Amino acid sequence: MDNNIIEVKNLKVYFKLKNIFGKKKNLVVKAVDGVSFEIKEGEILSLVGESGSGKTTTGKALLQLVNCEFDVLKFQGKEMDLTKKGLNSFRQKAQMIYQDPYQSLNPRQQIIDIVTEPLEVNKLISSEEERLKRAKEALEQAGLKPGEDYFFRYPYELSGGQRQRVVIASSMIMSPKFIVADEPVSMLDASIRTGILKLMIELKEKNNLAYLFITHDLSLAWLISDRIAIMYLGKIMEIGEANIIINEGVHPYTKALIRVMPKAGVKRDGLRDVLEGEVPNPTSINSGCKFCNRCPLATEICFEQEPEMKRIGKNHYAACHKLEENSEE
Amino acid sequence: MKLLEVKNLKTYFNISSGQVKAVDDVSFDLDYGESLGLVGESGCGKTTSALSIVQLLPKEGKIYGGEILLEGVNLAELNDGEMQKYRWNDISLVFQGAMNALNPVMRIGDQIAEAIVLHQKVSMKEALIKAGDILELVEMPRDRLMNYPHEFSGGMKQRVMIAMALACDPKIIIGDEPTTALDVMVQAQILNLIEKLRKEFNMGFILITHDLSILTETCDKIAIMYAGKIVEIAESEELFKKPVHPYTNKLIGCFPDMNGERKLKEGIEGAPPNMLELPSGCLFAPRCEFASDICHQSMPETVEVGPNHYVACHKWEEMINGQ
Numbered sequence: 001m002d003n004n005i006i007e008v009k010n011l012k013v014y015f016k017l018k019n020i021f022g023k024k025k026n027l028v029v030k031a032v033d034g035v036s037f038e039i040k041e042g043e044i045l046s047l048v049g050e051s052g053s054g055k056t057t058t059g060k061a062l063l064q065l066v067n068c069e070f071d072v073l074k075f076q077g078k079e080m081d082l083t084k085k086g087l088n089s090f091r092q093k094a095q096m097i098y099q100d101p102y103q104s105l106n107p108r109q110q111i112i113d114i115v116t117e118p119l120e121v122n123k124l125i126s127s128e129e130e131r132l133k134r135a136k137e138a139l140e141q142a143g144l145k146p147g148e149d150y151f152f153r154y155p156y157e158l159s160g161g162q163r164q165r166v167v168i169a170s171s172m173i174m175s176p177k178f179i180v181a182d183e184p185v186s187m188l189d190a191s192i193r194t195g196i197l198k199l200m201i202e203l204k205e206k207n208n209l210a211y212l213f214i215t216h217d218l219s220l221a222w223l224i225s226d227r228i229a230i231m232y233l234g235k236i237m238e239i240g241e242a243n244i245i246i247n248e249g250v251h252p253y254t255k256a257l258i259r260v261m262p263k264a265g266v267k268r269d270g271l272r273d274v275l276e277g278e279v280p281n282p283t284s285i286n287s288g289c290k291f292c293n294r295c296p297l298a299t300e301i302c303f304e305q306e307p308e309m310k311r312i313g314k315n316h317y318a319a320c321h322k323l324e325e326n327s328e329e
Numbered sequence: 330m331k332l333l334e335v336k337n338l339k340t341y342f343n344i345s346s347g348q349v350k351a352v353d354d355v356s357f358d359l360d361y362g363e364s365l366g367l368v369g370e371s372g373c374g375k376t377t378s379a380l381s382i383v384q385l386l387p388k389e390g391k392i393y394g395g396e397i398l399l400e401g402v403n404l405a406e407l408n409d410g411e412m413q414k415y416r417w418n419d420i421s422l423v424f425q426g427a428m429n430a431l432n433p434v435m436r437i438g439d440q441i442a443e444a445i446v447l448h449q450k451v452s453m454k455e456a457l458i459k460a461g462d463i464l465e466l467v468e469m470p471r472d473r474l475m476n477y478p479h480e481f482s483g484g485m486k487q488r489v490m491i492a493m494a495l496a497c498d499p500k501i502i503i504g505d506e507p508t509t510a511l512d513v514m515v516q517a518q519i520l521n522l523i524e525k526l527r528k529e530f531n532m533g534f535i536l537i538t539h540d541l542s543i544l545t546e547t548c549d550k551i552a553i554m555y556a557g558k559i560v561e562i563a564e565s566e567e568l569f570k571k572p573v574h575p576y577t578n579k580l581i582g583c584f585p586d587m588n589g590e591r592k593l594k595e596g597i598e599g600a601p602p603n604m605l606e607l608p609s610g611c612l613f614a615p616r617c618e619f620a621s622d623i624c625h626q627s628m629p630e631t632v633e634v635g636p637n638h639y640v641a642c643h644k645w646e647e648m649i650n651g652q
Contacts, residue, residue, distance in 0.1 A: 191597035223585040
């Protein structure tokens with residue numbers, strides 16, 4: 001049971017909005033509002049949701065890149081050490097891959113400097129020779145062969161896929177155990193996407209890595225992850241094994257997402273069964289279930305009381321008042 | 330007569346380092362009420378094809394050959410002033426970045442009305458009334474005419490863009506990645522809306538996208554583009570069930586098949602060719618596992634391999650039999 005690489009209970013990230021005219025009282029955006037989950041060694045957990053659902057903020061909070069509150073945050077079974085020193089050693093083992101390789105690489109740095117920067121920051125290399133060797137290894141591991149050809153190039157000389165490989169090489173050079181991958185392929189063309197995903201999975205298997213894979217694409221999440229968590233307005237609505245979520249998801253929001261998911265090669269009869277409206281403004285959320293305004297099943301209780309996470313089956317939890325009725329449908 | 334026939338369209342860009350054949354010998358047609366999907370990777374010429382049809386190409390781009398027949402009239406021969414009559418009245422465009430396509434300091438009612446006044450002989454007042462009607466058509470309340478773009482969400486702005494495209498009752502709407510920047514639920518809402526309106530007004534619709542998965546449920550037929558050429562065109566279900574071109578096959582494999590196995594398929598090795606130094610022969614040959622000498626030497630002709638199913642590949646017979 002204790003092979004959890006990371007475990008978090010009741011994670012909260014609130015952003016205070018400053019009112020520029022200074023008249024209204026300060027508004028608070030509850031970007032992440034009580035999220036709990038754990039990721040095992042070598043496991044991929046996908047966090048799926050629409051924009052503004054708090055997926056990226058959750059990822060950043062896990063890596064302590066934003067101010068957050070939590071009841072429990074454990075890394076490799078131990079309480080996270082939040083001192084500067086503790087965070088330093090934590091960040092060597094936990095890395096982030098960002099979405100847009102056109103923005104996450106410094107345009108004025110050469111590839112070798114980008115890739116070996118983590119080593120330099122942590123003073124882990126002694127000689128230039130070692131630096132070259134490590135950079136070559138990292139680049140070749142990321143599929144950029146031969147590595148030395150890329151050393152003295154600048155990001156603008158590389159294609160999108162190659163850039164994302166550089167990003168991966170630089171996050172892998174510290175041999176991390178846990179990676180938050182924030183939409184790592186959403187900027188890439190379909191044909192290049194598969195290559196990057198394959199690389200990420202290959203590295204996971206080789207190094208027993210765990211990923212928190214953030215995406216808005218449910219079909220992609222299904223394809224690569226062990227478990228999927230569906231987020232809506234800062235809350236996890238449902239979490240479970242990938243196949244279970246897609247085929248036997250119980251939460252009305254999960255079901256709605258699956259209904260509109262485009263399926264390649266399947267002709268649709270009639271129009272898509274969509275939810276009306278859009279994700280509400282996060283500053284004015286009602287007290288009950290966050291999804292009640294758009295939920296086809298919502299009744300009074302949903303508007304008044306926030307539902308608890310309930311166990312549905314093995315590794316499968318959902319937060320909804322209407323689970324019984326819903327499953328009878 | 331078909332609504333739109335594009336025959337052997339050639340659009341080239343002259344840039345300082347040479348000539349880019351962005352669209353090279355592309356042919357397709359579109360009937361009333363029909364929807365066509367144009368799909369391919371970045372830089373394959375999908376958007377350039379669309380911009381050629383309405384002649385909104387950047388100054389480096391020029392149509393070098395071919396015909397664009399809109400109900401028999403060749404748009405490629407018209408000058409800008411003559412083209413103006415057809416733009417928006419007959420063919421309109423919905424662009425990708427709805428967020429950036431609207432003027433931020435103008436009320437959206439005025440923006441829609443402006444499009445109407447420019448293309449039809451009506452007063453501003455009449456145009457505003459029409460704008461309100463159209464806004465209701467895209468399922469938004471009429472009073473939002475007085476709002477500025479920043480008061481709308483992304484999905485709402487895309488609805489406004491669609492409203493603008495509908496302003497002059499066009500026969501064809503071209504959607505250039507109209508839902509790419511939107512969330513899945515909003516994407517589904519927008520696609521529903523387009524589909525409903527298309528059927529209601531019997532419009533032709535060309536959907537340009539890189540996302541193959543939304544095409545089958547949206548489009549009647551699909552054209553796959555690669556490096557400026559259409560490599561395969563077929564009715565959408567046929568294309569998924571019996572893809573012939575190796576590129577189509579691989580591209581389909583890049584999208585998860587929810588009914589199949591949970592397994593990452595092979596991607597496509599390599600990258601699309603540099604458009605300034607195109608390989609001789611079939612443009613896909615350097616990345617194609619089936620390529621033989623002939624593929625590297627001569628450009629394949631487009632052949633009809635089934636009803637309404639056209640493929641440009643030397644190996645099409647092997648491909649069909651191999652399956």
